[in-house]
Amino acid sequence: MRSSSAFSLLARVRALVACQQTANSKSRIFSVHVRHAGTYVDRQGYEHFGSRGSAWGSHTTRLVLGGAAAGSFAYYWSCRQEVPYTHRHHAIMMVSQKMELHIGQQTFQQVTQEATATNTLLPQNSSAAHLVRRVGLRIAQVAADGAGGGYYKHMQNLDWEFAVINSPDVNAFVAPGGKVVVFSGLLRLVGSEDELAAVLAHEVGHVLARHHAERMSQLNVTGLLSMLMRALLGISIPGALVVLGMFLPYSRAAEHEADAIGIRLLAKACYDPDANVTMLLKLNAVQGGAAGAHTPEFLSTHPLTMVRHIV
Numbered sequence: 001m002r003s004s005s006a007f008s009l010l011a012r013v014r015a016l017v018a019c020q021q022t023a024n025s026k027s028r029i030f031s032v033h034v035r036h037a038g039t040y041v042d043r044q045g046y047e048h049f050g051s052r053g054s055a056w057g058s059h060t061t062r063l064v065l066g067g068a069a070a071g072s073f074a075y076y077w078s079c080r081q082e083v084p085y086t087h088r089h090h091a092i093m094m095v096s097q098k099m100e101l102h103i104g105q106q107t108f109q110q111v112t113q114e115a116t117a118t119n120t121l122l123p124q125n126s127s128a129a130h131l132v133r134r135v136g137l138r139i140a141q142v143a144a145d146g147a148g149g150g151y152y153k154h155m156q157n158l159d160w161e162f163a164v165i166n167s168p169d170v171n172a173f174v175a176p177g178g179k180v181v182v183f184s185g186l187l188r189l190v191g192s193e194d195e196l197a198a199v200l201a202h203e204v205g206h207v208l209a210r211h212h213a214e215r216m217s218q219l220n221v222t223g224l225l226s227m228l229m230r231a232l233l234g235i236s237i238p239g240a241l242v243v244l245g246m247f248l249p250y251s252r253a254a255e256h257e258a259d260a261i262g263i264r265l266l267a268k269a270c271y272d273p274d275a276n277v278t279m280l281l282k283l284n285a286v287q288g289g290a291a292g293a294h295t296p297e298f299l300s301t302h303p304l305t306m307v308r309h310i311v
Helices: 002-035 058-078 097-117 127-143 184-189 193-208 211-232 239-268 274-286
Strands: 039-041 047-049 080-082 089-091 161-165 172-175 179-183
Touching (some): 058 080, 097 161, 097 179, 127 161, 127 179, 127 184, 127 239, 161 184, 179 184, 179 193, 193 239, 193 274
Antiparallel strands (some): 039 047, 080 089, 172 179
C-alpha cells in the first residue's frame, strides 16, 4: 500500500514537471513571436535588436557589389584610348571596330541610295566629286601617319569613300569608317581648295578621334545604367536629362575637338591653316551670325560658329 502511494505521488510529480516544461516552451515561443517585430533570438538564445536579415546577407552583397565595381573599373581602364593631337583620354566600351565600320557602311549606302533614287548623287567622274575625293584622300593620308600620337590603329587601311550630293544645304558629314558626304551648297560657298580642305580636315578629325564609337559607348553605358537603376531602385533616368546633360554637351565638345585636330591636319597636308578662319567666317555669315541663331546653344548639337576655333 505504501509502495503504491509512493508510485502514485511520483507519477503526479512527473506530470507536473512535464506540464511546466510545456508551458515554458510555449512561453518562449510566444516571447519570440512577440519580439519578432523589433528583436530576434539567435540559436544560442541571445536577443538581438533589429532585423535578422535574409540569407543574402550584407556581407555577401558587399562582396558582389565590390567585385562588380572592380571588374567594371578594370574593363573601363582597359578600354581607354588617347585621342591624337588633343591627347584627351576616352573609353571605347562595348563597341568593336567591326561594328563601327558596319554602321558607317550602312549609313553611307543608305544616303547614296536615296540620292541616287532622287537623281541628286553626282557621278564619281564629275569635277566636283573628283575634287572632293582628291583633297579628302590627301587629308586622310596624313591623319593615318601617327604623328599626332595617341591611338590611331583604326586609321590603318580604311576604305575612304566620298560622295557629293546636289543639294542647297551648306553642310558635310562623315560616317564611321571614313565615309564622307558633301553637299553642293557647301561647295558653292568655298572659295578655294584650301577652304574645302578645312572642311574635310574637320570631318577626318571626327574619324581620327573616334567620336562615333565614343557616342555609341555612351549610349551603351547609359542604357545599362538605366536598366540597373530600374531593376534595383525602381527608377529610370529621364531621357531629357540624358540628352541635355550628356549627349548635347558631348556633341558640342566633339565639334570643338574636331576643329582642333582639323587645323593640325590642314597644316600637315600643306594647306593654308588660315583657310579655316575664312571658312568659319563664311559659315557664320550664312547662319546669320549669333543674332540670327534661332536655337540656343545648349539645345544644339554644334557650338555657335563664332565661338569655334577661328585661330
